[in-house]
Amino acid sequence: MTPVDQITDTDFKKTPLEKALFQITECAVTTTSIEEYSKELHSIIKQLMYAKNFFVALYEQDQSLVNFVYIVDEYDTSISKEINTLSVEELRRTLTGYMLRTGKIQHLSKADVKRLGEKNVIDHVGTDSYDWLGVPLKYKDEVMGGMVIQSYREDISYGKHEEAILQFVARQIALVLKSKQSERALLDANLVLEQRVIERTQDLKRINSALSKEVKERKKSQEIQAALFQISELVSTTESLREFYHSVHQVIKRLMYAENEYIAILNEDGNKIDFAYFVDQHDEQPGPRDFSGNPNSGGFTEKVLATGNTFLYHRNDDYYGVVGSERCVSWLGVPLKDKHRVFGILAVQSYVDDVVYTRDDQVVLLTIGQQVANAILRKKDSDSLIQAHESLERRVKERTFELEKTIEKRKIVEKRLEFESLHDALTGLPNRLHLSNTLNELLQLEPSERKNPLALLFLDLDRFKIINDSLGHHVGDLFLIEVAKRLKSCLRSDDMVARLGGDEFCVLMPVMDDKNAAFKLSTRILAELKKPVEVANHSLITSASIGVRLAESHETSAETIMSDADAAMYQAKHQGKNRFCYFDANIKKLVTSRMKMERDLRQAVSEKQLFLVYQPIVNIRTNQIDGLEALVRWEHPENGLVSPAEFIPVAEETGLIVEIGEEVIRMACEALAEFKQESILKHLYVNVNVSSLQVLARTLDDHIRQNLLQMGLDSSSLNIEITESILIEDYKAAMSFVRELKSMGVQVYLDDFGTGYSSLSYLHKFPFDAIKLDRSFINALGESGQNRAIVESIGQLAHSLGINIVAEGLETKEQLEVIEQMNYDLIQGFYFAKPMKIQEVKAFVSQFEIDD
Template sequence: MGDKVPRRTLDSLVTQVASELMGVDATTMVAATEDVLARLIDHFDVDYAYVRHTDRELRATILMAEWPRRAPIPNPDPMHTVSFDRPHFLFGEIEHATEPILTGPMPMCAAMREAFGWDREISHLTSAAVPLVSRGEPTGLLGFVKAGERDWSTREINVLKAIAALFAQLQARVVAEEQLRYIALHDDLTGLANRRALLEHMEDRLRPGSPGPVATFFLDLDRLKALNDFLGHTAGDNFIRTLSGRLREHLDPHDMIARLGGDEFVIVPAKPMDAVAAELEAVRIQQLIGRRVVVGGESVSRRASVGVAVGMPGETTVADLLRGADHALLSAKSGGGNGVAVFTDAMRAQFELQDDVELNLRGAVADGSMLLHYQPEVDLRTGRIVALEALVRWMHPTRGLLPPAAFVTVAEATNLAGELGRWVIRSACAQFAEWRRRGLAGNVVMRINVSPVQLVSLDFVERIEDILRLFGIDGSSVCLEITEHVVVQDLARTQVTLRGLKRMGVQIAIDDFGTGYSSLSHLKALPVDAVKIDRGFVQRLGASTDDLAIVKSIIGLAGSFGLGVVGEGVETPVAARTLVGLGCYRAQGFLIARPMPADEVEAHLSVGRIPLELDLPRVGRGQTAR
């Protein structure tokens, strides 16, 4: 056969194709392939050219690019995916072929004419199919169709084989790139999207002009560690995989489902959702997760907490939307788990405050922004001041005076509780010593709250001893208050610390007593001097018979152990009268006095009492205060 195209032109053609395909990747492959096919059509004087990929799992040949593009493309397109089980007229012999297959001339039927979109009368066509071969295996096809007859020379076929080899290399490179990208964007345990893929998807969803609102669900499985501990990590992994499959099966195929690791998942629905619809969908997902799964021969289930946040494209950033869902998740988990919470403006304000506190708290301890207020504790029968509780405040540069509830929890979470606690003890003792030097607070006890971090510190007792010695304060004039849950956390270490304090004469009180942590055995085991009834019970005295019964039992319990008892949160005369009637004579609360700065306390200390108009029964007036 004679060459249809001159040898030099064929050689330059291969070089040109190689140059065009050199820098192609997955995103540009189709466009670059179409350009090459157009060039090949011109060179070889054919009517149609294509590149196809062989899918071994489907056992089918799939159209990757064609030129010219057929228009209109039939629906369904008979040329797109052609199974080898039902071979198309052009692909009958190519599944395992590694050498070119030339066909024709063959009769042109109506089905062929429709497939190619040709409306002209053509009686015959000729085709050439050149396999794309990689490592000896056919991976695709470079093909040409000519209306009528076309003879292919040996030289032309060799050139087409060389070009097919270039396409095979391109396909192999793109497949490798896609595999690497898949690995980079997917969780290896579940095959779900990973954090990187999630962020890319959310960036796209939140672009200006995209449909919204965009909902985001942050999921956390409750107590997955217990499942791992009981059945082993393999069973735990199987549970995660099964759960992931269930999510894929029951959610919209276009929803983004990402696993961030461990027991955390994020779902971004494809459909726009407002907060109401998103909360309903979160409950559905929560119920879906809660269905039982058989792993390790056991039927198990885990509940889930779900945080929901909703943002608008062009207005909300990815970071803000994820942070909102994460904050909502924390709120959902705060009630013990298995909750659903939607991020709100109130939550935003709360967490903005928390972020602000975390950022500035360390400096506040050092720069003098912290200060102490003092709340008097009195004998309800006489109004005599018997103790002062030191309460820390923070004069924030922009938020004003912050109560301890706004920053103490953050201090404990950021390892600042010890530093803050040492400042409180030292400052309270310095003020106490100054009052006593001036003849005030002679018969008053200074009460100071102690954090869990301080109580289990190995040098805590030594530090207290140094401070008392520095300011010349007798240990019996100081009472350190600890909460019930501190006692339970580390009973053995607490015993050692409290016994060391008692050797110095320091008094010990259990604060917020009655909230459910302590037991009789703890009271027996610890050298405690007093209990302070939790304000929640005291505030409802006169309105709740249940709280009355609890307060009565606490006072009786304290009496049986020889402990003092103090009522916190006294805000009404009826609460004060009820306490006195039950035999609890020491109390503090807003009815008596709010926490106040040191200079305001001095006015009360100089008098020694705070007048109270409680109309107490006579039986209580002559009794001794506990």
């Protein structure tokens, strides 16, 4: 019998290898356990080589055990029945243990095994084999187990071809193992999460059962926010309460049916109801009426005023508290409160059978009512202040006593204004001015007055923008109020927390008796902010990035201290968020440089400093240029060309990549429109790379569709390249994006194929039109026959799946000669051309010819 390592390519036809590779990929999806997967692999490998004796062992690192999940051995038959699991120590001096220890492929003849035994590297275990081939199962640098085949026959041995195939199979097993581990971890995490959700749901049901029924959906959140803002503005834009009430009525009519509405106010003694505003289809405005405080006497108005609760009525309800000439179909009223004191009511009613108010309307009107109550109080205060001023001017000549009284009132107002000027209106915390004044006072103290340094913590919430944009400003404000409470709960007695604006806070530690006090407080704040925040029936999770600046008295100004802490915060955010970072001189330079880069990049986008270059994609079978890959470049007006490796990460970090990506699509479509005008170029297509942030923004597909239509382009002329990182980050968003592109007729390429976690399985799940083989495979073509076999196998696999494949990174004639012998038609790389400007494309295409 011919030894296995002497079998040539012609002896081993392409069809079995191609079929085996496809089966390996397919069984990774269809099998439900690693044991079943190993058994299927054994049957596949036996089609490719002699593998009568085969086993797979998994290394369970956390238990220091090796689990033999699959064993078939023609001589040591007892092993498969008796040995399932061995400790690492028991296995250490075996051939399998030696392979796992080294983490490398071990191909050992009988003589090799004997030499290892003589060198005291291993102990003799089991029946001697003539040839032993073991390959570790590795994911990145982690050894996850091993796979072994061995021959007890003297006339059968293994060669490089078998090594290459077994290593390729080992990588697939490692990927499957990692996938199974991830699935198991996700399942465990889901079970824990489900239990926590169940427990939390029970708590919420007990605490907020009534509220949870009223606020199931907030379909009108944007209209409500706009209405709240408009009502707030009416305080200063209307001249009288009557005009204010009328304007409020118009705002409410835009949110719900409110043809009949009234506002009733209690007098100062609380015993008279005055209908300050009344619009009704059937009744005239009633005069004042007595109020006893009994909810069971009078009508719906008295019921709301007495109980302080909202009230929703429908004609079918068993309640007869209707006052008026015509009985309404539906009635809804909410109390107007000053803190806990009810001072009035806002009500709407319907006489139309098909207009019935709901719990959703109740929630909307309650929210509007709170704002109306605040606005009425502010309007009254404003009017009172004006009247007091006018009265003061009128009476100043008449009564000195009255003047003194009025001055005292004005002092109270001034104190309130002074307080408001130094405190944040939303949270009540000290504001930036208050913090700056306090910090400057501390810095001006003499060294003898303070022995220890002070500390300033600059804090920025990491996910607030997402919360604010997705749930609305009202929820965002409530969330900030809760965060402020949590920050205050973390402080020592002498510490001060201030809100600078937006989602930025500062904590001032004026006394640092313990040198680790800032470290401890930062750690305490991060831990507190990790806890879910319950706001408006939403369970919100956030984290923070904190910059810490230590300072001595007389060191510098408050502005400099705050700027340095801000810089340290940006460095913490850059390092991955949810952490704190101490300021030093290097951080200042890094942040300044990064902020300048971001500022320049924003300017570059607005001033259209970005441009595209194009690298040809060559069809070596037709000797033609089939298409181009568009690559973005930046020509800085002062620094010249900026490397994409420098500005793309900044664009990703700041979110500018979405705007840049849209600009790239626009420029690529403009180029295609130009190509259509040239007969020699009109057949070309253009490939554009997109990032995960662009896909997750969920607007890119519309932008692509709009540009194709606007410029009259065939959708098949534009191809989109995505990487596996998008698929892993948000599988559903990626699948939706790919399907949208396919529905337009845009082709989708999987870029950098072979560098991800499970490329083969993604070929099954996603409708890719083409894959681009990563340049690392082409670079390694000349290193070993193993690399060449893998490149050839991937090409065969792509063609068997009906997927085009592009070999990327071709740089030498030798690489071209190797690729020409394989199943590759499309090539891209510096050997043919470096990326070129659009003005150079026509000349290159017209003169292109592959050198013989």
